[in-house]
Amino acid sequence: MGRSWRADALFRRGRRAFAAAAALTILLTALAAVLIDREVELGRARDLLDRRVLAVSEHMATLVRTLDLALELTLTQIPRQDLAQARNDASLHDLLARLRERMPTLESVFVVDGEGKLVASSRAFPIPPYDMRQREYFRAYRNGETGLFLNEPARGQVSRTENFVATRPILSDGVLRGAVGVAVLPQVLVSLYGRMVGDAPLLIARTDGVVLLRTDGARMIERLPEQNEILRQAKAASAGIFTGTSLTGGDRALHAFRVLAAPDLVIAVAARQSEMLAAWRKHALCIGALALLAMAALAAVAFLPRGRVEAAETPPPEPVMAPDLALLDLLVLRLRAALSTGAGEAALRETDIIAAVLAAARGSPAAAGEAEVGEVLGDVAGLAAAAGLPDLTLQETRDAAHLTVHLSPAPLGAALLDVVLGMARAAPELARIGATVSFACVGGDEPGERLPGTYACVGLAGLTDAGGAQAFALGRAIVEGAGGAVVERRSAGLWRVELWLPLVQ
Numbered sequence: 001m002g003r004s005w006r007a008d009a010l011f012r013r014g015r016r017a018f019a020a021a022a023a024l025t026i027l028l029t030a031l032a033a034v035l036i037d038r039e040v041e042l043g044r045a046r047d048l049l050d051r052r053v054l055a056v057s058e059h060m061a062t063l064v065r066t067l068d069l070a071l072e073l074t075l076t077q078i079p080r081q082d083l084a085q086a087r088n089d090a091s092l093h094d095l096l097a098r099l100r101e102r103m104p105t106l107e108s109v110f111v112v113d114g115e116g117k118l119v120a121s122s123r124a125f126p127i128p129p130y131d132m133r134q135r136e137y138f139r140a141y142r143n144g145e146t147g148l149f150l151n152e153p154a155r156g157q158v159s160r161t162e163n164f165v166a167t168r169p170i171l172s173d174g175v176l177r178g179a180v181g182v183a184v185l186p187q188v189l190v191s192l193y194g195r196m197v198g199d200a201p202l203l204i205a206r207t208d209g210v211v212l213l214r215t216d217g218a219r220m221i222e223r224l225p226e227q228n229e230i231l232r233q234a235k236a237a238s239a240g241i242f243t244g245t246s247l248t249g250g251d252r253a254l255h256a257f258r259v260l261a262a263p264d265l266v267i268a269v270a271a272r273q274s275e276m277l278a279a280w281r282k283h284a285l286c287i288g289a290l291a292l293l294a295m296a297a298l299a300a301v302a303f304l305p306r307g308r309v310e311a312a313e314t315p316p317p318e319p320v321m322a323p324d325l326a327l328l329d330l331l332v333l334r335l336r337a338a339l340s341t342g343a344g345e346a347a348l349r350e351t352d353i354i355a356a357v358l359a360a361a362r363g364s365p366a367a368a369g370e371a372e373v374g375e376v377l378g379d380v381a382g383l384a385a386a387a388g389l390p391d392l393t394l395q396e397t398r399d400a401a402h403l404t405v406h407l408s409p410a411p412l413g414a415a416l417l418d419v420v421l422g423m424a425r426a427a428p429e430l431a432r433i434g435a436t437v438s439f440a441c442v443g444g445d446e447p448g449e450r451l452p453g454t455y456a457c458v459g460l461a462g463l464t465d466a467g468g469a470q471a472f473a474l475g476r477a478i479v480e481g482a483g484g485a486v487v488e489r490r491s492a493g494l495w496r497v498e499l500w501l502p503l504v505q
Contacts, residue, residue, distance in 0.1 A: 019298040026298075030291035034284045038277065042254075045276040046241050049256035052197045053239075053269045057258040059192070060204060060267060063105070064166070064260070067182055068148050070099060071168040074109060074180045078170065083113035083178045086120065093125035107163060107183040111170075112138065114177045137167040141176050145169070150263055151181075152210045162186060164212055189213055200271045201246075207234065207264040234259050234266045246272055353379060353413035369408030370504050373437050373456050374401030376409050380416045381435075389420055390430045390462065400437040403456040405501040407482040412501070415475035419460055419486070419497050422472045427464035427495065434461050440500070454503040455484065461496040475499070 077095055078086075086092050096109040100122040110121040116133030132138055137151045151165040167181035193202055194215045203214040209224040209231060224231055229244040239258045246253035254276060257268040374394065381392040394401060405412070424430060436459045476486045484501045 023295045023298050026291050026294050030287050033287050037283050037287075038280050041277060041280040041283075045254055045271060046256070049200070049254060049269050049271055050241060052200065053256040053258050053267055055196050056193050056202065056204075056269070057260065057267045059196075060265065061260055063184075063189075064148075064150075064263065064265075066103070067166040067184070068168075070103060070106075070109070070182055071148070071166065071180055074099060074111075075168060075170065078111065078180065083111065083119050083170070086111075087126060087129070089120070090125055092120045093122070093127075096120055096122040103182075105184055105188050107185045109180075109182050111180050112178050114170075114175075119178070137165065137179060137181065141169040141179060146171065148263060150206060150212060150265070152206075153186075153212060164189065186213065190215055197269050200269050202267075202269050205230075205266050205268075207231070207259070207266060212265070230255060230257055230266060230268045233257060243273070246270060353383065353410050353417065369406075370404050371407050371409040371412045373403050373405060373412075373458060373501070376413045377401070377416065377435055377437070377458070379409075380413050380420065383413075383417060384420050389424050391432045392420060392435055392460075393432060394435045394437070400439055400456075403437060403439060404504040405456050405482075405484075406504055407478070407484075407501060411478045411482075415478040415499065416458070416460075418475035419472050419499070422475075423460065423462060423495070423497065427462065427466035429466075430462045430464055432462065435459065436461070439503070442500075454505070455500045456503050458499040458501065459496055460499075461494055463493055464495050465493055466495065472497070 074096070078092065092111070096111070099109050100106050106122075108122050110123075110127075111119045112132045113119050116131060116135075116138050118127055118130040118132055121127040135151060135154060137145075137149045140149055146169060149167050151167060153162045153164060155162050163183040164186050165181050165183045167179050169176055170178040170180060190213065193213070196202075197215065201215060203211050205211045205224055209226060209228065211222055211224065229242070233240055233242055233255075234257055237259075238261075241254065241256045243252060243254055245251075252273040253270045254273060255268055255270045257266055259266055377392070377394050381394070384390065384392045420433060423433060436457075438457045438459070440455045440457045442453055442455060472486055479486050479499050479501065482501065484499065487498045487500065489496045489498065
């Protein structure tokens with residue numbers, strides 16, 4: 001009548017071996033998912049940093065070209081006379097002031113003579129003859145430099161602010177007669193570039209290591225050492241991304257850089273690795289928790305008495321409806337994204353839609369309730385956009401979108417999303433699905449065999465010649481369970497799927 005103890009022992013060993021193999025598979029799958037997710041997050045961070053440094057590089061290149069043109073223009077209009085005698089020339093001051101007014105990013109435009117004395121400035125007339133001989137650009141011109149020069153940051157003798165200065169020499173038959181320069185408002189560039197790179201530290205340096213400009217994240221850096229990783233990478237390539245030491249600390253960071261050839265500048269943006277992987281850590285915790293729960297369930301099954309296992313292995317009853325498995329996968333991905341970004345009110349409503357699909361899979365759609373059609377359509381449009389489905393656009397007419405129907409928001413959203421997914425699969429060329437909401441008073445057998453009454457008709461339409469009726473099993477089951485119907489119409493290349501939903505009076 002009963003089984004022998006030997007058969008029971010063999011059964012228990014086999015069951016535990018199966019549970020151990022399944023647990024190992026779950027563990028390896030979870031580990032692979034965590035590692036893959038880490039690479040995905042790092043890839044997103046690399047793309048973001050590369051876009052940021054490219055945007056700053058393009059703007060900086062344009063700014064340098066503009067400053068060079070302004071200096072060339074000033075050189076052509078400086079009076080052909082001894083610059084020392086031009087100190088009292090009001091027209092030279094007016095020329096510099098007009099140039100300063102045309103370029104709001106400039107703090108000042110100035111001219112020095114061959115002795116390094118300040119001759120004219122857009123700031124004031126007359127200007128005191130400040131001594132500029134020790135400025136880096138003047139020493140460079142004395143040593144034979146002949147082109148555009150970006151001076152190391154120095155505090156202006158008039159403005160008392162640390163300036164980012166570009167200069168050109170004034171030469172006559174190879175003899176240095178003086179120099180003309182422009183000082184850029186540093187706070188303008190810091191504010192602009194700060195918006196481009198967000199919280200990531202940014203610095204712009206010459207290839208000899210002198211830092212010309214930096215955002216708050218890199219404020220204390222004045223000069224990069226010769227063996228700095230950014231400089232070494234910039235000597236080997238014109239652009240790149242690498243992992244190294246943070247600009248302002250000893251922790252690891254991801255760096256993106258680009259080199260401007262003329263003049264020789266390096267633009268670098270950094271992001272701490274701990275900040276980049278914050279979302280990944282949340283994902284890893286969720287995956288680890290799910291894996292532990294699954295292994296705990298397997299352990300419980302492995303040590304259940306044999307009779308209880310046989311009862312558990314009895315096939316479950318058929319579900320009320322058969323949801324699309326691809327739809328479930330799609331919504332689970334959306335749920336993970338909502339958890340990683342700190343779900344707000346809209347995201348919580350979207351996770352309710354996901355819960356409704358999962359409930360439908362178990363045969364309990366929980367359709368009782370009331371929902372405003374327009375609000376649910378908005379949530380479904382967000383889910384569809386995040387999943388790469390066609391753009392769902394609500395075409396409102398009067399107050400029709402605010403109609404309230406006899407169906408809870410979550411199952412209504414699940415039904416709408418099932419129809420959108422079905423249309424996208426049948427017609428991959430669909431780029432947009434137009435949604436309309438209208439009031440309908442039915443007096444006969446339309447739609448289908450529904451009783452007369454008032455309905456909200458939600459129409460999802462797209463231009464396509466795709467053939468074959470779509471089942472929309474999940475959507476049909478939810479809508480029909482609430483006393484409505486799903487109707488398809490085709491005419492002149494327009495495919496329209498209508499969800500008729502009983503209105504709340």
